[in-house]
Amino acid sequence: MDIALCYESVLPARGGAETYIGDLARRLARDGHAVHLYATRWDATALPAATHYHRIDVPSGPRFLRPWRFAAACEAALRTRTHDVSIGFDKTWGQDVLYPQGGLHAASAAHNRLKFANGFERGIADLGKWFDPAAWSFARLERKQYLGPTRPLVVVNSFMVRKHFEQFYGVPPEAVRVVRSAIDPMRFAADDRLKRRHEERGRWMVFPEETVGLFVAMNYRLKGLSPLLHALARVPRDRPFKLAVVGHPKYGRYLKQAERLGVADRVRFLGHRADPKDCYFAADFLVHPTFYDPCSLVALEALACGLPVVTTRYNGASELLTPPNDGVVIDDPHDAPALAAAMYRFTDRSYRAEASSCARQTGTRWTFEHHYRALIDVFGEARKIKRAA
CATH class of the missing domain: 3.40.50.2000 (Glycogen Phosphorylase B;)
Known part of the structure; x- marks a missing residue:
């Protein structure tokens, strides 16, 4: 043609x-x-x-x-x-x-x-x-x-x-x-993925036993970073957990919000990454509490890397998920208890491993x-x- x-x-x-x-x-x-x-x-x-x-x-x-x-x-x-x-x-x-x-x-x-x-x-x-x-x-x-x-x-x-x-x-x-x-899942193929994971987590000063949720966005407001920080304040501290934030280089207002909420010690603001591949490798799941996404490529990239996805019904990519097998879909980004419960669920090592396996399968069904x-x-x-x- x-x-x-x-x-x-x-x-x-x-x-x-x-x-x-x-x-x-x-x-x-x-x-x-x-x-x-x-x-x-x-x-x-x-x-x-x-x-x-x-x-x-x-x-x-x-x-x-x-x-x-x-x-x-x-x-x-x-x-x-x-x-x-x-x-x-x-x-x-x-x-x-x-x-x-x-x-x-x-x-x-x-x-x-x-x-x-x-x-x-x-x-x-x-x-x-x-x-x-x-x-x-x-x-x-x-x-x-x-x-x-x-x-x-x-x-x-x-x-x-x-x-x-x-x-x-x-x-x-x-x-x-x-x-x-x-997306092309081959973009995330790497024989040295485990090595990259350890090196990246080391740069984040995250211990091997800590669960890491990853947030990736340029438009922090539309993609729900503020309600995410509110939800993080509700995640119990009985299990080690960190949130990694990647995207726009200007994050000062959100750092101040994290400090006000008493969760600054649980957040790593990483700024802009031209290629966030190693961030996916270092994380354990993606959290994307967006207010609007026709079909988030970030969610598709996470699934291709074997990361379960926590997102909202305002994300068209949520239609690809089969909760709770490969992630969690919440109704409202402002629902801090629901978002906190979804994140806390991934601190369970056995559930996280099963969800990761399912996420990888979901990511390969549509290429x-x-x-x-x-x-x-x-x-x-x-x-x-x-x-x-």
Whole structure:
């Protein structure tokens, strides 16, 4: 097939959707598909040599207008060429397939309110959004994407997001295809894993008998670090336990919170890690009490490393788990007793060993190859719809 990928910036070293698009482009090229990239900037060294590039020039301006300008320019550029199928990954329109890996803006905005523990704080946040031009702009753009006269075939990475399409926009489930996110588990293969584990734990000043829960995120607030620290204060001290925090380099406010809660001695703030592989090796389970994640790659990476996962029902990746075999799913990140009980459960060595074995099996049931084949089926379906029209 002749396939067009549309995304403003494709610099795979930055991670997230940009890494994914690079992986997908390489896999498509390996199968002999013609890959076209419509973007404003890219790293050609991280993309297949046969990629056809189409530069989309977007003038500078306010952040809330930039997606509109890129989407309009991308739509105009696509009209000048004929592709079997075109795919947009974010705030674009006019493609045959839309794959919003970050979920719906409307759902994200609703879940972001949940970060605040009480109604007063949520009211202040709502007031701020009311005067935020980006919030209005992105909401309007999303309605144009999915409720316009020509509707795309929609791909989402969890049933949670499919439900959000119906909840916020009335899009019926049969109009949305679920293709779960995936990672390459071979990225975490290491013959010297045990050695790395001991060395990393030594740097953390963690004893071999201590259980370590790992938290990995750049957006500490959205991913639930504050309620996690509150829950940590409720974890009994009769068994040795530490929490390792990896992600954003600025964590001062959370260190102060840990000190106020009397748990600073139980937390290791590690800052940013370009490659957190050794952190997964050093930990015993992942704790990810997120308020919104369409399908957390962190959870998939943890499972690939044999780490059971503690997360919330607001994470689409929770649909992959079979609690309590390979992890725990709680309803509300603010439920400190439930979150504390979930973490404390992993201080039981026998349960932890059984859960780790199950987690590794869960992590191998859905691979990038499975994901790719399912996505190719969607592309084939979109091509048939396009030809029939």
